[in-house]
Amino acid sequence: MAKELCSGVTALLSINTWQGQQHHPHWARSQLSPLPISATHRLTKHSRFRVDCQSVETQAKTEIYDPEFGAKVGQDRLLKVPVSNIRNFCIIAHIDHGKSTLADKLLQMTGTVQKREMKEQFLDNMDLERERGITIKLQASRMRYMFENEPYCLNLIDTPGHVDFSYEVSRSLAACEGALLVVDASQGVEAQTLANVYLALENNLEIIPVLNKIDLPGAEPDRVIREIEEVIGLDCSKAIPCSAKEGIGITEILNAIVERIPPPRDAAMSPLRALIFDSYYDPYRGVIVYFRVIDGRIKKGDRIYFMASNKDYFADEVGVLSPNQLQVNELYAGEVGYLSASIRSVADARVGDTITHYDRKAERSLPGYEEATPMVFCGLFPVDADQFPELRDALEKLQLNDAALKFEPETSSAMGFGFRCGFLGLLHMEIVQERLEREYNLSLITTAPSVVYRVNCVDNETVECSNPSLLPEPGQRRSIEEPVVKIEMLTPKDYIGSLMELAQDRRGEFKEMKYITENRASIIYELPLAEMVGDFFDQLKSRSKGYASMEYTFIGYKESELIKLDIQINGEPVEPLSTIVHRDKAYSVGRALTQKLKELIPRQMFKVPIQACIGSKVIASESLSAIRKDVLAKCYGGDISRKKKLLKKQAEGKKRMKAIGKVDVPQEAFMAVLKLEKEVL
Numbered sequence: 001m002a003k004e005l006c007s008g009v010t011a012l013l014s015i016n017t018w019q020g021q022q023h024h025p026h027w028a029r030s031q032l033s034p035l036p037i038s039a040t041h042r043l044t045k046h047s048r049f050r051v052d053c054q055s056v057e058t059q060a061k062t063e064i065y066d067p068e069f070g071a072k073v074g075q076d077r078l079l080k081v082p083v084s085n086i087r088n089f090c091i092i093a094h095i096d097h098g099k100s101t102l103a104d105k106l107l108q109m110t111g112t113v114q115k116r117e118m119k120e121q122f123l124d125n126m127d128l129e130r131e132r133g134i135t136i137k138l139q140a141s142r143m144r145y146m147f148e149n150e151p152y153c154l155n156l157i158d159t160p161g162h163v164d165f166s167y168e169v170s171r172s173l174a175a176c177e178g179a180l181l182v183v184d185a186s187q188g189v190e191a192q193t194l195a196n197v198y199l200a201l202e203n204n205l206e207i208i209p210v211l212n213k214i215d216l217p218g219a220e221p222d223r224v225i226r227e228i229e230e231v232i233g234l235d236c237s238k239a240i241p242c243s244a245k246e247g248i249g250i251t252e253i254l255n256a257i258v259e260r261i262p263p264p265r266d267a268a269m270s271p272l273r274a275l276i277f278d279s280y281y282d283p284y285r286g287v288i289v290y291f292r293v294i295d296g297r298i299k300k301g302d303r304i305y306f307m308a309s310n311k312d313y314f315a316d317e318v319g320v321l322s323p324n325q326l327q328v329n330e331l332y333a334g335e336v337g338y339l340s341a342s343i344r345s346v347a348d349a350r351v352g353d354t355i356t357h358y359d360r361k362a363e364r365s366l367p368g369y370e371e372a373t374p375m376v377f378c379g380l381f382p383v384d385a386d387q388f389p390e391l392r393d394a395l396e397k398l399q400l401n402d403a404a405l406k407f408e409p410e411t412s413s414a415m416g417f418g419f420r421c422g423f424l425g426l427l428h429m430e431i432v433q434e435r436l437e438r439e440y441n442l443s444l445i446t447t448a449p450s451v452v453y454r455v456n457c458v459d460n461e462t463v464e465c466s467n468p469s470l471l472p473e474p475g476q477r478r479s480i481e482e483p484v485v486k487i488e489m490l491t492p493k494d495y496i497g498s499l500m501e502l503a504q505d506r507r508g509e510f511k512e513m514k515y516i517t518e519n520r521a522s523i524i525y526e527l528p529l530a531e532m533v534g535d536f537f538d539q540l541k542s543r544s545k546g547y548a549s550m551e552y553t554f555i556g557y558k559e560s561e562l563i564k565l566d567i568q569i570n571g572e573p574v575e576p577l578s579t580i581v582h583r584d585k586a587y588s589v590g591r592a593l594t595q596k597l598k599e600l601i602p603r604q605m606f607k608v609p610i611q612a613c614i615g616s617k618v619i620a621s622e623s624l625s626a627i628r629k630d631v632l633a634k635c636y637g638g639d640i641s642r643k644k645k646l647l648k649k650q651a652e653g654k655k656r657m658k659a660i661g662k663v664d665v666p667q668e669a670f671m672a673v674l675k676l677e678k679e680v681l
Ligand SMILES: Nc1nc2c(ncn2[C@@H]2O[C@H](COP(=O)(O)OP(=O)(O)OP(=O)(O)O)[C@@H](O)[C@H]2O)c(=O)[nH]1
Pocket: 093, 094, 095, 096, 097, 098, 099, 100, 101, 102, 133, 134, 135, 160, 161, 212, 213, 214, 215, 216, 242, 243, 244, 245, 246
């Protein structure tokens, strides 16, 4: 902040005004536009002047923010502008269409991040994200942009790009007034693009189509424009061609954000309502909450109240993201920022929750809050049983930062002590497993993922079952319902047949197929979530040579003829290998699974039978032959009775081994059910 301004600069004034006893800082701020300072004026921090529109005499604490000067004294990131000069937007794109690259370029062009501090893809700052090149958690950044000599504050809210995190996408869209729709000009509209555009349209966002990667020789912007118009029905006459990599079209995008996206509603005088669009756990400060102020204002020291979790705290720190955190005194309706309030777990400040003041609560919370419901469950067991307490600690720590992660202890005679964990989807599951192994140095055995079944019992009770080995006995249950998803696949027409076959094999029910362009079709199926968990996505990619994309939404539960398939190894049931399958597939899955396990389990010193059973009935069986130790090797010639004696002794030894049943089952075996060959199904 500059102490004094001379002629020739354009300054933006932030004024605290007093009208009687009332304090209206935001009102005054929003009435002001940048003020060119003439040669006769020198403004200082305590200048007196009038705000003409309301004729309010203004004096005392006058804060002057000068974009040019401010930059010199390192304060430009605290840029304050009237609400009419704020633009909140996000970027929606299919994976790999260049969202992060474009975000980086916007930060660079606006000077928000200097080139030298620029790590590639600044917004994706989790290591895992950077390695996998995918955005998992959302982040935000405030940028300062001069347009027609006026400073604008552009808040970019980054969105995750994977279906598992679609709820978080919906909340970040709800925090914006506009969105850049980034489509790869060499590829076209993909399933994920569609899903996110529909979400944005539902939220009434102004959408600016951007055609990225026009530097590529294969780019066909005209074709892609036609595709967007036909498929989404969006007017693309003002679509912006760009290359995020080469920096082409970035200024046009920034101008379009200012010109086309509406400013936020000015509602600074209403009771506070702020929408949480992200939160993460910081070991030193507690949870850091990212939010957009929809109504009212929030300042340091305020007693705040989270409307869904019913918790209240004092805000220790309030600030903006630029993209590093910078403290400010107060944030007003329309602004985006962060707060910390010594909150112990992200579950208390969940994405989608509404923050209000404890003493002046808003009447209604903001719409759209949803509890995170895990869709996929699996067992996690430490390879070394001594690591159980460490696994529990690690899960507790991860949960502080991940409200969607659920876990409870699980014991199994085969596996020992472990946890049954719930995840939003498969990617979420992989991320958690990888973090446990990498960050906490744990060596884990994970069991095949399962969905949550609803079992209607004979006593009219309904129980939810996410662990196949705990399915109530056949005599106790009337029926089983399983979760069903609607899946939309977008594919070039050459692969339609093969993808329909895939969906059909996975018990899919055909719903609709339409050509979205001459060459590309959308195929809609309803199919059990259990059939999607596993290699469905890999299959879709390999059958379409990587060209098809998909998107799914959970639509509800449906009754189905399901039974439990148990596996016995060496005569002992191995619960973690139990799986729930459709009655029609039980025999083929049983056969395939025993064959696969035979391949995966190393041979032992004794013969190991591997059986698939329904109840007590064995439906498929394989046996792993023993590695036979030749006890007769040293006994050449000689008496036959001596040979017999040696063989008898060896057989007794084997029997003892059998009784102990020490079969080493490798990790891959627990995932075998996901990797069954298509032909045997
Ligand atoms: N040639 C070319 N390549 C680009 C351009 N923009 C992005 N890329 C490349 O495309 C790939 C994907 O870009 P990202 O920015 O990571 O894509 P994303 O949409 O953020 O992907 P997720 O984070 O997984 O959602 C990277 O290898 C980029 O270098 C562009 O304008 N031209």
